[in-house]
Amino acid sequence: MAARTGQQFLRGLRDRRELWVGAEKVRSMVEHPALAGAAHALAEVFDLQHRHADDCLMPDPETGEPINVSHMIPGCHADIHRRHRGLERTAEYSVGLMGRTPDYMNVTFAGFAGRHDEWAINGNEQGADNLVRYQKKLRRDDISLTHTIVHSTVNLAKGKYPVGFDPVQLHKVEETAHGIIVRGSRVLATLAPFADELAVYPGGPMPDAAPEHALSFCIPMDTPGLKFICRDSVSVNTNRFEHPLSSRFDEQDAFVIFDDVEVPRERLFIDANLAIYNSVMKTSWWPNIMQQTMIRAQTKLEFAYGLTARMAEAINLAQPQAQQMLGEIAMFAEFARAAVYAAEQAARPYGNGLWCCDVRPLIALRAALPTWFPRVNEIIRLIGSHNLLTTPSRAALADEALRPLIDRYLLGSDIDAERRSRLFRLAWDFAGTALGSRNEQYERFYLGSSARNLGMAHILADRTRANRLVDRFLLEELDEPAALRPAVAAS
Missing domain, CATH: 2.40.110.10 (Butyryl-CoA Dehydrogenase, subunit A, domain 2)
Incomplete structure (x- = not known):
């Protein structure tokens, strides 16, 4: 077929x-x-x-x-x-x-x-x-x-x-x-x-x-x-x-x-x-499937960033606190992009000719996402504020008596009332409706809970370089150099 x-x-x-x-x-x-x-x-x-x-x-x-x-x-x-x-x-x-x-x-x-x-x-x-x-x-x-x-x-x-x-x-x-x-x-x-x-x-x-x-x-x-x-x-x-x-x-x-x-x-x-x-999922499943899951997550974070920034622009919200929250989502999206890029660039054979991504950056991203996505929804609600709930329906916009009033009183700083309604409805559907709640719950446990993933990140971490950096101090000779020893008075 x-x-x-x-x-x-x-x-x-x-x-x-x-x-x-x-x-x-x-x-x-x-x-x-x-x-x-x-x-x-x-x-x-x-x-x-x-x-x-x-x-x-x-x-x-x-x-x-x-x-x-x-x-x-x-x-x-x-x-x-x-x-x-x-x-x-x-x-x-x-x-x-x-x-x-x-x-x-x-x-x-x-x-x-x-x-x-x-x-x-x-x-x-x-x-x-x-x-x-x-x-x-x-x-x-x-x-x-x-x-x-x-x-x-x-x-x-x-x-x-x-x-x-x-x-x-x-x-x-x-x-x-x-x-x-x-x-x-x-x-x-x-x-x-x-x-x-x-x-x-x-x-x-x-x-x-x-x-x-x-x-x-x-x-x-x-x-x-x-x-x-x-x-x-x-x-x-x-x-x-x-x-x-x-x-x-x-x-x-x-x-x-x-x-x-x-x-x-x-x-x-x-x-x-x-x-x-008990053995088939231990080697290549995570590094293989997480390319798909993390490309999806990166896409969702970039959409959330674009959506939240457009809301702020629509009402000319430029206070430092709002800029910081927008920067927070931008940071999440960039870290996700960088993790996917790093994982793909360092892809390698995992046996029998199968190539998969480097699992290390994806494990770190996996541990972060269950906390990032709920925070994104919180930021959307904070940036949107009451505007998320002042969104005329299509029927209201089509009403000949209501439309002129809506156009006058519910416009945005750079968009008309209809586009404003569509924008804030989109944000509410993403973060506030039953779909938004289901998806937030889903993201909390999509690839395991944050606590479990953080524990696995520690268990699976490659500590070779970390141990070498620590051992430099733990294994060195502790005799002080001669130049730092106290001077001995002449007899």
């Missing part, structure tokens, strides 16, 4: 998946009022790859057909930079608000296939072969893939991962003639209404878990027994004037129940094999 168009993507969503929004079992992801805006936004992402084919498409290495560049298995520096252009185009479409556009999973599985040798240890050669075949299908059919990798939270006193056998968590039940039966639950399937298939793979090692929990596979969203329970929608309606972001960028999040789901044997990548499950 090769790279799909938006219409082809929308046709693919007309399946029989069991997906619930509130009390309603959704019959059509494309037409449901809580989902239609994001469905058509994702369709625009698929169309975008054709409009910007030079950046977004590349020939399949085996068939030559056009595929999205996010499916690339990088093998050199040039590949890393080539992939950057395509990832940036996708991030710009939603200004970084959609964290799970299909390129996220495309990059993930390209990395898995690039290190298929890591999946083939401990007798798992068939699982590794299945994974490589699936990655080819993923790229050639241009599948929209989501994942669910987090264990359901029941009792954190027992830890984040299963200890022994836990019937609540996803697990293998039995073998069948064609595969295995799985049962249990997982979170958080972001993009569930708009994905064609669902991936399960390790979110982290489970050293004390029973082998039945060690699973990895991909299955269609309408597989019998698979159930998705979505959170409340934050997509108010499809009015892009009044809700420019929430009308189209609510990618949704779902709790996943596996109610005796059969996984075909050819779709199994890990089958109750703890040794594989």
